[in-house]
Amino acid sequence: MSTRPKHRWRATAINLGIVAALLTGLSFLPPDTSLADRQSAGVLKLCVPPSFPPLVTGEEGAPGYDVELAGAIAAALDLKLSLNVLPSIGQDYNPRNWFLTRAQCDIVGGGVADTAQTRSFMQTVPTQARTGWIGISPTGTMPPPGSVVAVLPGTSGLNRLALSGWLRQQQLRAQLVRSPAELSRALTSGAAAAAVTERFLADGIDLDQTGFVPFWLEGEGFTSFPMALGVWKGDQTLKRAIDAAVSDLEESGAMERLRERYGVDADLAPASTNQTPPSAVSPLE
Amino acid sequence: MEAMMLLRGLYAIWLREITRATRDRAQLIGGVSRPLIWLLILGVGLNPYFRGEIYGEVRFVIPYTYLQFLFPAVIVLNIMYTSIQFAVSVIWDREFGFLREILVSPMPRPLILLGKVLGGSTIATIHGGLVLILARFADVTLSLQQMFTALGLMFVLAFGLTSFGVILAARVRSFEGFGVFSNTIILPLYFTSSSVFPLDPALTRTQMVTAYPEWLVFLVQVNPITYAVDALRGVIIGFNQFPPTYGLAVIFGMAAVFFVVALIDFSRS
Amino acid sequence: MNETAITVHDVTAHYGSKKALDQVNLTVPTGAHFALLGPNGAGKTTLVNILCTLRRPDGGTAVVAGADVIARPTQARRSIGVVFQDSSLDDRLTAWENLEFHGLVYGMAAKPRRAMISTVLELVELGDWTHEIVRTFSGGMRRRLEIARALLHRPKILFLDEPTVGLDAQTRQRIWQYLDRLRRESGLTVLTTTHYIEEVENADIVCIIDHGRIIAEAPPEQLKKDHGIRWLHVVPQDATAAEAIVQRFPQAQRLSGTGLALPAGDDDRTDAFLAEFRDRLSEIRFHPPTLESVFLSLTGRELRDRADGQRDADRAAGRRGGRR
Incomplete structure (x- = not known):
């Protein structure tokens, strides 16, 4: 006769199960009222700069990637999107200098980089857009030392000091250009062996895509970084709802369509003129 | 054959601790009530004071929410409590005579101690691991790999602290004395471990917004739990205040040193 | 098989300055039932603790089942x-x-372990209580479970320190029957310590110990023959009578309660005593030689005349001994 107990671990399993269930249940408690407040107001306030193409354009038909994305999120949350234009946003990438308040904005778009600096003030909802300095050259790499490089810095505050330092270090001669057209002329005429510009400006440059390959530039002091929508730190319930909405949008393909439309992908070759195989893109990133 | 016999004994001693600890529902619930207080009450209660209101006026500039920052520390607190309270089990064995049953057995003393400490650390790891269920509440997302790394670290930490509990038990005579004693050890260690506030909440020197007086900084820096919390934070939310190797060195160092001291104590007794 | 199960040579032990064992010498043959008889505090538990390797002797050597307890305790x-x-x-x-733990710690493999667990549980009649928490057990049930546990790994020597306290007569008999069978069949040696006379009547050898010294060691019948005398137990009517008796007969021993005991080997003196105090006694009883009377004549004290406080102190000492 064996006296071995049949359910030796039952008590242990039951007790652990009860405690785990208790904790799981409690983990669904809302930690704050941020979502409930928005829902009772019925409005989701998005703060954007007047213009930060292509994230915010200010145009009626195509208001920009961030604005359309925020609209889709608001719709998913059953809220009305209200646009609040603040000129201080996007002048540089340190949101500390943007003078925002909770009263003005629920979420912030149009130039919020997903960096530790931003996250020290806000939580971020990554939008899959990516910006940073990119190079354009016939070979897909930077030319040898001594070559002339056309630089179009743009207006969004990427770190220009770091870039010029890096170019000097690579012994490249920087030549400032003022417009996409000028940049494209310098490249096609051969006056410059390569060009450097901001990723979001690249789509506006009218270039023969067969001859020129864009690639990410990475160096000390400047890297490319993902863009995001900013949510106030501590607004957990709102953040969770937005995260859920974004993941739904991603699954349905709506975000992908938006990215293609505005050309904000991390993948550099623009869909409309894509004749370069992706393998030619520099793996610098 | 001999090794097999010793393994059976080791298993028996380990199993006894697990059975005793998990059978007692009150003890388990008591074990998880602490993280609930810390995360649910303190974390939520203080949340408004740590969130952004106006850019530039935020003091808490760690790139995580306060709940996320607190989360790994609460795990460590739970492990500390359970591990050090393990001394009660050692005192219990001594006072109620069960120790003699073990001591007259052919099990070598070091294995007896190892079995007990392994049992205690398993329970402490379970108590710490239960906190992971609240990850969702604290908005901490963990990959499987992160989770297993965290559980591994938690176990080694628990091993060291359980050995520490055994060392305490050898020096404390009564249960009553131990209750007071454990609180006077655990809470100061916990609060000076940079668990509820970052030592330097600025990202860079120029951003430095808060500076603590030197004596507090000193206490935090000499407290080994600081580095244990830091190591776990590194794994769970990817935030380190110190070089990550410090935490690993402290956690493994404590496990080795405390176990050896406990062994010397136990062999002498 | 070894002829002697336990050899104790010149073992000495102290608690602080108090001597618990004073140069004790003992030999226990294999298969014997050996009883250590003595009041609480006599040093029985200390000796058992030394023999089961919980305490090191302060002097002397002890060999248990062929292994020196200091050199090869495991x-x-x-x-x-x-x-x-x-x-x-x-x-x-x-x-x-509890039994599973014991079996594992002694390294027993699963099959013999489980079989033995059933066997010993049946022996002590706890089969119905197999899966009950021990906290709910009565004192007697715990005692039985402990005896079952001590037999689980088939030891060669069984130490029973005050073993059958709280056991009913029937269970006690069953357990002793089983132990006797083990002694016959597999040469189990049983060493009991007790301060209950009833426990040792069936022992092969009784060893009387007091104040850490062995004062007699022989089979019970031998002890009764050598040291046993008839005793007269009387209960005086009042304290003054008792006082008078003690003054008149200094060899009278005070018993627990109000009783007195007088050696009644010498009939003349007994007659003289009865003639003088007949009217001042409320109870008179003759006791034939028993181990109790042996103990009384050897030590001048009754076995059970210790206060409870002493017993507690003894327990505490035993516990400290276990920790050392």
Whole structure:
């Protein structure tokens, strides 16, 4: 006769199960009222700069990637999107200098980089857009030392000091250009062996895509970084709802369509003129 | 054959601790009530004071929410409590005579101690691991790999602290004395471990917004739990205040040193 | 098989300045039932603690089942089973779990372990309580479970420190029958310590110990023959009578309560006593030679005349001994 107990671990399993269930249940408690407040107001306030193409354009038909994305999120949350234009946003990438308040904005778009600096003030909802300095050259790499490089810095505050330092270090001669057209002329005429510009400006440059390959530039002091929508730190319930909405949008393909439309992908070759195989893109990133 | 016999004994001693600890529902619930207080009450209660209101006026500039920052520390607190309270089990064995049953057995003393400490650390790891269920509440997302790394670290930490509990038990005579004693050890260690506030909440020197007086900084820096919390934070939310190797060195160092001291104590007794 | 199960040579032990054992010498043959008889505090538990390797002697040597308890304690431990004076069960585990723990710690493989668990549980009639938590057990049930546990790993020597306290006569008999069978069949040696005379009547050898010294060692019949005399137990009517008796007959021993005991070997003196105090006594009883009377004549004290406080102190000392 064996006296071995049949359910030796039952008590242990039951007790652990009860405690785990208790904790799981409690983990669904809302930690704050941020979502409930928005829902009772019925409005989701998005703060954007007047213009930060292509994230915010200010145009009626195509208001920009961030604005359309925020609209889709608001719709998913059953809220009305209200646009609040603040000129201080996007002048540089340190949101500390943007003078925002909770009263003005629920979420912030149009130039919020997903960096530790931003996250020290806000939580971020990554939008899959990516910006940073990119190079354009016939070979897909930077030319040898001594070559002339056309630089179009743009207006969004990427770190220009770091870039010029890096170019000097690579012994490249920087030549400032003022417009996409000028940049494209310098490249096609051969006056410059390569060009450097901001990723979001690249789509506006009218270039023969067969001859020129864009690639990410990475160096000390400047890297490319993902863009995001900013949510106030501590607004957990709102953040969770937005995260859920974004993941739904991603699954349905709506975000992908938006990215293609505005050309904000991390993948550099623009869909409309894509004749370069992706393998030619520099793996610098 | 001999090794097999010793393994059976080791298993028996380990199993006894697990059975005793998990059978007692009150003890388990008591074990998880602490993280609930810390995360649910303190974390939520203080949340408004740590969130952004106006850019530039935020003091808490760690790139995580306060709940996320607190989360790994609460795990460590739970492990500390359970591990050090393990001394009660050692005192219990001594006072109620069960120790003699073990001591007259052919099990070598070091294995007896190892079995007990392994049992205690398993329970402490379970108590710490239960906190992971609240990850969702604290908005901490963990990959499987992160989770297993965290559980591994938690176990080694628990091993060291359980050995520490055994060392305490050898020096404390009564249960009553131990209750007071454990609180006077655990809470100061916990609060000076940079668990509820970052030592330097600025990202860079120029951003430095808060500076603590030197004596507090000193206490935090000499407290080994600081580095244990830091190591776990590194794994769970990817935030380190110190070089990550410090935490690993402290956690493994404590496990080795405390176990050896406990062994010397136990062999002498 | 070894002829002697236990050899104790010149063993001395101290608690602080108090001498618990004073140059004790003992030999226990294999298969014997050896009883250590003595009041609480006599040093029985200390001796058992030394023999089961819980305490090192301060002097002398002890060999248990062929292993020196100081030089090779692990080997000695493998061959012994111990039932301690106070419970050493884990009362938060079930009976089965306590036994399973014991079997595992002694390295028993699953099959013989499980079989033995059933056997010993049946022996002590705890089969119905197998999966009950020990905390709910009565004192007697715990005692039985401890005896079962001590037998689980088939020890060569079984130590029973005050073993059958709280057991009913029937269970006690069953257990002794089983132990006697083990002694015959597999040469089990049983060493009991007790301060209950009834426990030692069936022993092969009784060893009387007091104040850490062995004062007699022989089979019970031998002891009764050598040291046993008839005793007259009387209960005086009042304290003055008792006082008068003690003054008149200095050899009178005070018993617990109001009783007095007088050696009644010498009939003349007994007659003289009765003639003088007949009217001042409320009770008169003659006691034939028993081990109790042997003890009384050897030590001048009754076995059970110690206060409870002494017993507690003894327990505490035993516990400290266990920790050392």
